[in-house]
Amino acid sequence: MDGPQSLRPAGSIVIDIENITKNYVMGEETVHALRGVTLQIRRNEYLAVMGPSGSGKSTLMNMLGCLDTPTSGRYEFNGRSVADMDDDELAAIRNREIGFVFQTFNLLPRATSLRNVELPLIYAGMDRESREERAAQALTDVGLGDRIQHKPNELSGGQRQRVAIARALVNNPSIILADEPTGNLDSKTGEEIMALLEDLYQRGNTIILVTHERDIATHARRTIHLRDGLIEMDQPGFVPQLDAVIAS
Amino acid sequence: MKRFVYELEESWRIAYAQMRSNMTRSTLTALGVIIGIIAVTLMGTAVNGIGVGFDKSMSVLGDDVLYVTQWPWKPVDDWWNYRDRKRIQTEYAETINRLITAAPNSNLVVAVPTSSLMRSIRYGGNAVDNVFTLGTTSDFTVTSTIEPKEGRFFNEIESREGAQVVIIGYDVADALFPSESPIDKFVMINGQLFKVIGVNSRQGTFLGLFSWDSMVAIPLIAFNKYFSSKSASDLRPGGSNTESDVRVKVKDKTKLLEAKDELIGIMRRVRALQPEQKDDFSINEQQAFKSTLDPVKNTIAIAGLFITGLSLFVGAIGIMNITFVSVKERTKEIGTRKALGARRRTILLQFLIESTALCLLGGFIGLVLAYFLCFGIGKAFPSFPIQFSFGLVVASMIVSVLTGLVSGFAPAWTASRLDPVTALRYE
Numbered sequence: 001m002d003g004p005q006s007l008r009p010a011g012s013i014v015i016d017i018e019n020i021t022k023n024y025v026m027g028e029e030t031v032h033a034l035r036g037v038t039l040q041i042r043r044n045e046y047l048a049v050m051g052p053s054g055s056g057k058s059t060l061m062n063m064l065g066c067l068d069t070p071t072s073g074r075y076e077f078n079g080r081s082v083a084d085m086d087d088d089e090l091a092a093i094r095n096r097e098i099g100f101v102f103q104t105f106n107l108l109p110r111a112t113s114l115r116n117v118e119l120p121l122i123y124a125g126m127d128r129e130s131r132e133e134r135a136a137q138a139l140t141d142v143g144l145g146d147r148i149q150h151k152p153n154e155l156s157g158g159q160r161q162r163v164a165i166a167r168a169l170v171n172n173p174s175i176i177l178a179d180e181p182t183g184n185l186d187s188k189t190g191e192e193i194m195a196l197l198e199d200l201y202q203r204g205n206t207i208i209l210v211t212h213e214r215d216i217a218t219h220a221r222r223t224i225h226l227r228d229g230l231i232e233m234d235q236p237g238f239v240p241q242l243d244a245v246i247a248s
Numbered sequence: 249m250k251r252f253v254y255e256l257e258e259s260w261r262i263a264y265a266q267m268r269s270n271m272t273r274s275t276l277t278a279l280g281v282i283i284g285i286i287a288v289t290l291m292g293t294a295v296n297g298i299g300v301g302f303d304k305s306m307s308v309l310g311d312d313v314l315y316v317t318q319w320p321w322k323p324v325d326d327w328w329n330y331r332d333r334k335r336i337q338t339e340y341a342e343t344i345n346r347l348i349t350a351a352p353n354s355n356l357v358v359a360v361p362t363s364s365l366m367r368s369i370r371y372g373g374n375a376v377d378n379v380f381t382l383g384t385t386s387d388f389t390v391t392s393t394i395e396p397k398e399g400r401f402f403n404e405i406e407s408r409e410g411a412q413v414v415i416i417g418y419d420v421a422d423a424l425f426p427s428e429s430p431i432d433k434f435v436m437i438n439g440q441l442f443k444v445i446g447v448n449s450r451q452g453t454f455l456g457l458f459s460w461d462s463m464v465a466i467p468l469i470a471f472n473k474y475f476s477s478k479s480a481s482d483l484r485p486g487g488s489n490t491e492s493d494v495r496v497k498v499k500d501k502t503k504l505l506e507a508k509d510e511l512i513g514i515m516r517r518v519r520a521l522q523p524e525q526k527d528d529f530s531i532n533e534q535q536a537f538k539s540t541l542d543p544v545k546n547t548i549a550i551a552g553l554f555i556t557g558l559s560l561f562v563g564a565i566g567i568m569n570i571t572f573v574s575v576k577e578r579t580k581e582i583g584t585r586k587a588l589g590a591r592r593r594t595i596l597l598q599f600l601i602e603s604t605a606l607c608l609l610g611g612f613i614g615l616v617l618a619y620f621l622c623f624g625i626g627k628a629f630p631s632f633p634i635q636f637s638f639g640l641v642v643a644s645m646i647v648s649v650l651t652g653l654v655s656g657f658a659p660a661w662t663a664s665r666l667d668p669v670t671a672l673r674y675e
Binding site: 067068087088091092094095096100102108110111120123124125126127167171 | 255
């Protein structure tokens with residue numbers, strides 16, 4: 001994809017996490033969801049985060065997506081410390097740097113594809129004309145150029161996820177954070193979505209995939225396994241012939 | 249700033265889509281506001297109308313006329329001090345007029361005596377009881393603002409010779425002469441025939457305050473000749489007594505106080521009071537009357553608006569409730585928006601606009617309905633004072649917006665503070 005991010009030197013560190021922890025107080029009990037995670041994610045990586053439920057996978061995803069801040073530890077996003085940002089600063093980071101793709105698509109039901117994709121640009125303060133142009137382009141990029149004026153209930157599941165991906169892409173974020181993106185799709189459609197993500201990766205995007213399905217995780221070039229709030233394993237992807245790409 | 253405008257625009261669009269997709273719910277909720285706004289608006293028009301009605305009734309008194317009376321036009325605690333005052337004599341008018349003419353640069357124009365009694369009046373088979381019957385002189389036209397609809401007031405000659413002529417009010421004419429012109433017809437008042445020479449134009453009644461519509465006027469000399477001796481019915485408790493006063497026209501109504509002082513001086517001479525004696529008469533003007541009635545008017549206004557305001561309050565609670573429901577239902581959407589970069593303010597704004605849009609819609613519909621209701625009431629009861637004004641439109645729109653903001657604030661605030669992680673997980 002064209003955009004400012006393609007000007008950045010390849011392989012620069014986007015996410016730099018050092019020894020972060022996250023505790024939740026639930027009644028009398030304190031849950032240690034993350035117990036000290038250290039992780040670096042570079043530009044144009046394709047990373048899968050795996051782990052059983054309760055492993056801290058969701059918590060880590062919330063951290064990576066700047067939806068939540070860690071209890072302790074260092075977290076820098078493109079060199080900026082995120083750990084102690086307030087709600088609105090985090091919202092700005094999410095708006096500019098992170099494209100979310102959710103398992104349940106999370107489209108606004110009464111808005112057309114175009115309006116849905118436009119949303120991050122509204123929050124970014126872009127004028128209407130540029131907004132519509134960029135949103136339409138993003139929809140075309142995911143193969144929905146002819147579904148611009150359709151509402152979510154007029155689209156298939158796969159098409160809805162494509163709209164969501166277009167929405168994630170439209171603001172040229174530094175990372176695309178996909179949380180079980182195929183969880184609500186049949187396997188054939190799921191494969192199509194994975195192909196689209198692969199395509200985005202090939203075009204230079206950084207993709208973080210959160211999943212519990214091995215098959216899905218095999219698309220990534222690097223896989224992290226979480227267990228009990230710690231990284232159990234951080235290994236190059238399941239596809240041996242592409243290992244070289246990540247190493248560079 | 250630009251972002252704020254775009255967010256605002258987006259919020260309106262969402263609010264519109266939201267209302268359209270929840271038609272029944274929105275309509276029912278807006279109904280509360282509609283009823284509230286109708287109630288408040290109608291009350292507003294009534295309060296307006298009461299003001300106008302007061303002023304209209306008051307205008308009979310004239311704002312440039314001083315009234316010399318035994319009792320002051322205001323409630324008194326020491327009524328016994330007034331009860332034993334000498335009555336006001338109609339003859340004072342002549343003395344006052346002489347003194348006015350003699351005085352250079354007098355602020356007074358002319359004094360007019362009036363006496364009044366309740367009398368029955370009859371024409372053919374039609375009769376009206378308890379008509380306010382006024383005896384006065386031809387100078388009365390100077391102090392009165394009322395215009396004759398037909399005919400004329402009696403002239404100086406008729407006045408001086410006590411001619412048996414009468415000017416009747418609109419309602420009296422209506423009752424006695426339902427299908428013919430009263431002019432030159434003879435009516436029977438207290439067993440005497442009087443020729444109708446004039447009919448006053450309609451003034452309208454208001455809260456039973458004095459109205460020309462139910463009065464008749466005859467020359468004072470004729471009045472004294474036929475009515476002054478008290479009949480048995482007048483002496484009964486609750487029966488009417490002859491009430492006399494003198495009204496004095498003022499030259500320049502901006503110098504009302506000076507005129508009043510002058511008149512007090514004249515009256516003290518008429519009554520031959522020593523300097524150490526207190527006034528044994530009262531000088532009244534329209535304003536004094538108004539200032540006693542204004543608190544009444546204001547109390548009606550405040551009480552009325554408060555009570556009708558309650559119905560608007562109930563409507564506001566409905567809006568608040570539905571906005572809370574909306575926030576709850578769309579928790580996940582709020583989470584999504586936050587994930588996409590919506591800040592707290594954005595979410596707050598969005599729900600505030602939704603509640604405000606509902607209230608504005610309700611307010612607008614309510615206003616339109618209230619307008620037609622006003623129109624209908626005005627047509628059905630012409631005497632009912634009702635006054636629809638542009639100010640009222642603006643005021644009720646402002647009230648609608650404020651209602652929306654106030655009732656939407658708590659739910660919108662809740663929404664804006666939602667934790668994005670929790671909100672996204674909400675099902």
